[in-house]
Amino acid sequence: MITTLSRIIHFGLKSFWRNGLLSTATVLVMLLALFVSLGLVIFTEVRDNAIVSLQDKIDIVVYFKTNTAEDQILSIKESLESLPEVQEIAYVSKEKALEDFKVKHAGEQSVIGAVDTVGNNPFEASLNIRAFSPDQYAAIDESLNNSVFDQYISKKSFDENQVAIDRLVAIIDYVNRGGLALTIIMAVIAGLIVFNTIRLAIYSSRDEISIMRAVGASNALVRGPFIVDGILVGVIAAVLSILFVMPVVSFLSPHLAKFIPGSNLSSYYYSNVFTLLLWQMLFGAGIGVFSGYMAIRRYLKN
Amino acid sequence: MIAFQNVSKIYGDHSAALEDIGFQVGPGEFVSLVGRSGAGKSTIIRLLIGEEKPSKGRVFFGQYEVNKLRDKELPAFRRHIGVVFQDFRLLPTKNAYENVAFALEVAGRSQREIGELVPQVLDMVGLSDKMNNFPSELSGGEKQRVAIARAMVHRPEVIIADEPTGNLDPLHTTEIINLLIKINELGTTLILATHNKDIVNALGKRVITLDKGRLIRDEERGKYILV
Numbered sequence: 001m002i003t004t005l006s007r008i009i010h011f012g013l014k015s016f017w018r019n020g021l022l023s024t025a026t027v028l029v030m031l032l033a034l035f036v037s038l039g040l041v042i043f044t045e046v047r048d049n050a051i052v053s054l055q056d057k058i059d060i061v062v063y064f065k066t067n068t069a070e071d072q073i074l075s076i077k078e079s080l081e082s083l084p085e086v087q088e089i090a091y092v093s094k095e096k097a098l099e100d101f102k103v104k105h106a107g108e109q110s111v112i113g114a115v116d117t118v119g120n121n122p123f124e125a126s127l128n129i130r131a132f133s134p135d136q137y138a139a140i141d142e143s144l145n146n147s148v149f150d151q152y153i154s155k156k157s158f159d160e161n162q163v164a165i166d167r168l169v170a171i172i173d174y175v176n177r178g179g180l181a182l183t184i185i186m187a188v189i190a191g192l193i194v195f196n197t198i199r200l201a202i203y204s205s206r207d208e209i210s211i212m213r214a215v216g217a218s219n220a221l222v223r224g225p226f227i228v229d230g231i232l233v234g235v236i237a238a239v240l241s242i243l244f245v246m247p248v249v250s251f252l253s254p255h256l257a258k259f260i261p262g263s264n265l266s267s268y269y270y271s272n273v274f275t276l277l278l279w280q281m282l283f284g285a286g287i288g289v290f291s292g293y294m295a296i297r298r299y300l301k302n
Numbered sequence: 303m304i305a306f307q308n309v310s311k312i313y314g315d316h317s318a319a320l321e322d323i324g325f326q327v328g329p330g331e332f333v334s335l336v337g338r339s340g341a342g343k344s345t346i347i348r349l350l351i352g353e354e355k356p357s358k359g360r361v362f363f364g365q366y367e368v369n370k371l372r373d374k375e376l377p378a379f380r381r382h383i384g385v386v387f388q389d390f391r392l393l394p395t396k397n398a399y400e401n402v403a404f405a406l407e408v409a410g411r412s413q414r415e416i417g418e419l420v421p422q423v424l425d426m427v428g429l430s431d432k433m434n435n436f437p438s439e440l441s442g443g444e445k446q447r448v449a450i451a452r453a454m455v456h457r458p459e460v461i462i463a464d465e466p467t468g469n470l471d472p473l474h475t476t477e478i479i480n481l482l483i484k485i486n487e488l489g490t491t492l493i494l495a496t497h498n499k500d501i502v503n504a505l506g507k508r509v510i511t512l513d514k515g516r517l518i519r520d521e522e523r524g525k526y527i528l529v
Contacts, residue, residue: 004410211391214351215452216380217408219373 008221012228019201023233026197030237030287031244033186034280038241040179041276042249042265046256047172049263056262058134060141063124063154066094073125076149080129083143085136090128097123124154187287194233194291198226202299209300223296230292234284241284242277245269303329303491304350304460309359311345311515319345320515323359327493329459332486334502335495336526337512343495346512347464350493351383352376364459381409384453388465390445392437392452398424398444399433402452409456419455427451427481443474450481460491467498475501502526 016023064073070093077089092100098121105111115122131137144156202209212222246269253266269276304327311320320342327333335343348354349361352368361368366379392401399420406416424433427447437445446466453461463482467475479501486492496502502509502525509524510517519527 003412007407007410207391208393211393211404212408213377214380214385214387214391215405215408215456216377218377218410221408221410 004218004221008224009228011221012225012232015201015205015225016229016232019197019204022197022200023229026193026233027237027240029193030190030233030284031240033183033190033287034237034241034284035245036179036183036186037283038245038276038280040176040183041279042245042269043176043179045268046260046263046265047176050172050260053260053262055134058131058137060129060131060137060144061157062127062129062144063156064126064152065154066122066124068125068152070125072152073127076152077127079149080127080140080143083140085131085139087130087132089130092126092128094121094123094125097121097126187283191287191291194230194288195295197233198229198292198295199299201226201229202295223300226296226300227289227292230288230290231285232288234286234288235281238277238280238284241280242273303327303364304493305360305362306346306349307360307362309349309356309361311342311349311354312357318515320349320356323512323515323517325510325517325520327491329491330486330489332483332492332505332507333494334505334507334509334524334526335493335512336497336502336509336528338497338528340514341512342515343497343512344464345515347385347462347493347495350462351380351385381456382459384456384458384461386446386449386453386461386463386466388468390437390449390469392445392448394437397434397436398429398440398448398451401437401448402455405452405455411456420451423451423455424448426454441474442470443477446470446474446478447481450478450485454485454490458490460493461485462493462495464495465497466494467496467501479505499526 064076074091077091080086081089098115101115101123102112129140131140141156144150144153209222249269250266253264253269256265257263306323306325309320309323310318312318323342323346335346337343345354349356350363350368352371355369359369363379364382366382368379371379393404396404402420402424403416406419411419421430421433424430427450429444429447429451432440432444435444437448440448446469450461450463450466461482466482467478470478475498482492482494483505494501506523508522509519509526511519511524511527513528
């Protein structure tokens with residue numbers, strides 16, 4: 001069994017090497033397909049980062065009239081926390097709001113002085129409400145409007161980022177679908193090229209195959225090397241795709257971080273490089289094996 | 303050991319390559335299959351090694367009913383038979399040793415066995431000094447001897463030689479026939495398909511004569527007679 005397997009691999013390697021130019025061209029086409037596939041995986045990661053980054057920016061801030069007692073606000077907080085859409089609520093007292101303002105404007109004496117001249121604390125206490133997902137803010141806003149708390153509320157800021165996020169998600173989904181379609185098209189092209197390569201390999205090995213049949217070689221030994229060819233094309237293209245994309249990711253990562261704060265594409269790529277390589281190998285070898293199998297069924301009769 | 307029972311082979315448009323053929327070959331026999339081109343010699347060989355199936359009748363080889371063998375059973379079956387072709391069918395990129403070893407490699411034999419058997423069999427066919435030569439560096443007779451070594455290296459019960467001297471001059475023809483006789487004397491059944499009258503007549507062994515797909519003569523010590 002092990003002897004047969006090692007000979008299948010040996011004959012496969014030899015066939016791949018013997019059809020060197022054709023094998024190289026096939027690997028290059030497969031490489032294009034795997035670039036698109038890898039691009040799609042990376043793009044999905046960028047998309048998720050972008051969405052998380054933007055979602056972090058959304059919340060509803062409810063400001064309370066200055067005459068509302070702290071106990072009242074905390075009781076409203078407690079009541080809101082029972083809503084299923086609410087993930088967390090942060091309470092900012094009047095005093096904390098003033099303190100934050102002073103910290104933020106430390107060194108700007110004229111601004112601090114202006115606040116001091118008012119005499120009493122002009123800041124309103126507030127509740128910063130965060131939902132589990134962006135589409136739940138509308139429901140929370142609705143609950144606030146229709147509640148008895150309305151009388152204590154001075155104003156609400158429902159961050160308009162939601163509209164931008166919806167638009168971005170729509171664009172990303174559109175690009176994603178385009179990427180998926182392109183991946184499928186490239187995979188089909190690569191599959192056809194592998195099919196043709198293996199057809200030619202079968203043709204150029206016809207003498208060897210007829211001798212193998214005559215001396216009683218098993219079907220596995222006759223057909224196996226061509227499947228090995230298909231796997232080799234996929235695996236080599238997968239390794240090359242990971243290597244070639246490395247410098248591109250390193251170059252793009254800092255630029256991307258400017259647009260999507262908190263994103264680190266380089267770190268994602270390098271920490272997941274083996275998972276990505278495995279995915280690429282499975283995808284590439286899968287195309288290779290399927291096409292090889294189809295070519296064998298069609299052109300390598302018993 | 304080998305039996306053809308009422309075997310016919312008809313191709314597509316009712317052209318019969320074989321019609322109602324019946325004969326038996328016992329262990330250790332040397333049988334010449336003779337006839338003009340198109341008489342059906344090669345069809346009998348193809349049916350015997352399971353490359354084709356008969357349209358009618360049954361083909362037996364030992365315990366195998368060849369016409370009923372499934373594709374996956376053929377490789378193991380074919381290891382009981384060694385085949386020698388007119389055009390040698392050697393791999394040009396392999397030397398004599400590697401060509402012979404190839405038959406054992408594809409049969410799944412270990413490197414140790416290959417290392418022992420190949421030099422022995424090349425020695426037997428008189429090529430121990432040329433085992434590193436490539437086919438392009440060998441004469442026609444030497445190429446055919448490599449092909450015979452390859453056919454017999456896994457010790458088959460039967461060797462089928464399909465016009466093995468068709469591409470050889472008289473000197474090399476004699477060499478090859480003598481080698482086949484030697485192999486037969488060591489106990490291997492031999493089936494020789496040929497239309498070389500001189501060889502058949504000189505052998506003085508069993509001759510099965512075919513004409514237009516029919517078996518017209520089967521003689522123990524036969525001659526090549528075609529009207």
